[in-house]
Amino acid sequence: MALVIAGSSLTSVSAQSGDDGWSDDGWGDDPWAREQTGWQWYGFVEGAVAPRLQDDPAVDDDYTVAEARVQIEGERQLGDYTATIKADAWLDGVEEGGRGDLREANLAGRLTPQTDIRFGRQIITWGTGDLVFLNDLFPKDYVAFFSGRGDEYLKAPTDAVKLSWFGDVNVDVVWMPRATPNRFITGERLSFFSREAGRRVAAPPQIDPRERDQVGGDSEFALRMYQTIDGIEYAGYAYHGYDKQPSARDPDTGRAYFPRLTSFGASVRGPLLGGIANLETAYYHGEDDNGRDPDRPNDEWRWLGGYEHEPFSDLTLGWQYSLEWIQDHDELLDALTNEQRRYAPDEYRHLLTNRVTWQGQRQNLTLSLFTFYSPSDADYYLRPRARYRFSDRLTGTAGVNLFGGQDDWTFHTQLEDNSNTYLRLRYNF
């Protein structure tokens, strides 16, 4: 009935070494010692393989992932600020060679009593969706997500200054001095459907859009205003930058590029009937605001409704419905050639998702299934997964990325030949 949320006072902060059978602990130091100063280092080594479930005629590789990875993370207090560095290096059996990725390198702290700042390379997330993003227009790494890497790799890093002001209404302002796109499918690791070719293709040639990497000139801005009132979270969003996907084509050169994108949105999230309900909307103002240019994206209005609850102990269910509504669909169809019209997106794209998560053996075992199903595209994406925590240091994850559907050119069906099963083993240090 009672565990006391309180502790003991050792009047001095002297280390309690070797007490109560803790001395054989695996911490490698004395956990009761004074707080650390200087750099603290953490990390993991991970082996991952993800064989394709079928041959991919477009890609000459039986694996979507085959790698040995090490991640090093360093953290240090500098007065009121925290410096963080997180870097990955891996031997890649798919792209054949060593690879590196600086995921975080930033300084975070209190600028004033009411303002926080995070400056540098960082991961930024907001919005209410579960693996569905409307107002979160920060870069994603769909290649990692689809090919069998860990969930944390879905978010790609971005170089940014994030200012957070806390008051009656909280405000986040993010400035990204140069645009950071998604790590989108280029055809190097995963095949995709090419409308020009009329079939699934892969590299070479890989998609090579025009960069938006001019510091200052290619700036992006994101804004969030939010507050929680009586347990209900309200938020408003704005974004001014570029589409994260190379969704436009230069008619003269035929080269893909990242078109301008401005968006506004809102969300609300709160408890409902014992679960958590969320509603979010975003209006995307694309480069083509009258719909007559098939090479550039239309305006879109997106909606998302979700509900998550725990019907039984240790079992969580999540449901989402999202709608992508193209605003000038008739004009878009009129502008397309007959040949291209069959590939045109529907005016309304409906997407349903479901998440089932069960935790057992005191949370050491997690079984989950995430399902994306689009009735309008007639396609699906299933993500069954089992995760086992052998110890504080060792975790194993096995799962499947299964894509399928009716028409080769829809979002999930185009990835069918990339369906894979993966196994990852991670050792933390």
Next chain:
Amino acid sequence: MRKTLRLSLLLIAGLSTGAAHAQMSNASEIVEAANIASYYAGDDGRSAARMTIVDGDGSRQRRQFTLLRQDVADGGDQRYLVVFSRPADIRGTVFRVEKHVGESDDRWLYLPALDLINRIAAGDKRTSFVGSHFYYEDISGRGTEADRHTLIETTDDHYIIESTPKDPDNVAFARYRTRIDRDTLLPMRTEYQREDGEVYRRMVVAEVETIDGYPTGTEVRMEDLDTGGYTLTQFRFSDYDIGLPSRIFSERSLRNPPRDWLRRE
């Protein structure tokens, strides 16, 4: 506020001073007083905590976190912030709770790798707290109204209370017995029984220290008698009544924990 309540409880119990053994005979009063002593010491509190989770097969896991608590009202709503520092795969995770007595708590979880703030459905409070043998309910308190309480014995040092759930379908136990120290009013041992009386889960307070005037369980063990597994939780560097500002129990602290208030004195 708290002291006044404690004193009035003692006065109700027919005592003129709190120095001697309390002499209470009303089970509900005893349970209320024990609830206050266990979960509401001071108006707020900070503590470092570490858990050793031992499975029946002897394998061990660790958790280490700092806990901040603020009472909205004694015996009523509370705010919690739990900042994890170990092990590596949980480090940086922050858990925030707005505890509401008599209705669902609001709970948030921050996952640093994705910079993601998850809102957690209220759900079952009798599930494992971060993989330990303790439940959420053991950490933040089981509402005293959830059970019927009977004083079955008063010994020289203890009250023995038997509690039966008002809603037996929601819990695994048929009843539980709590041994409450008459001096400190701290529950020292709680044993959960099945219908046939078999004890399958036991909480034992192994060490008590008086901190800032509040008797505090500083070492608590939760045993799963079915598997032989247990979790030992130790609390250190605790302080009460440190004047935590309400504003630190907010989304800001999930992404940027309030270091000034987490720092050990």
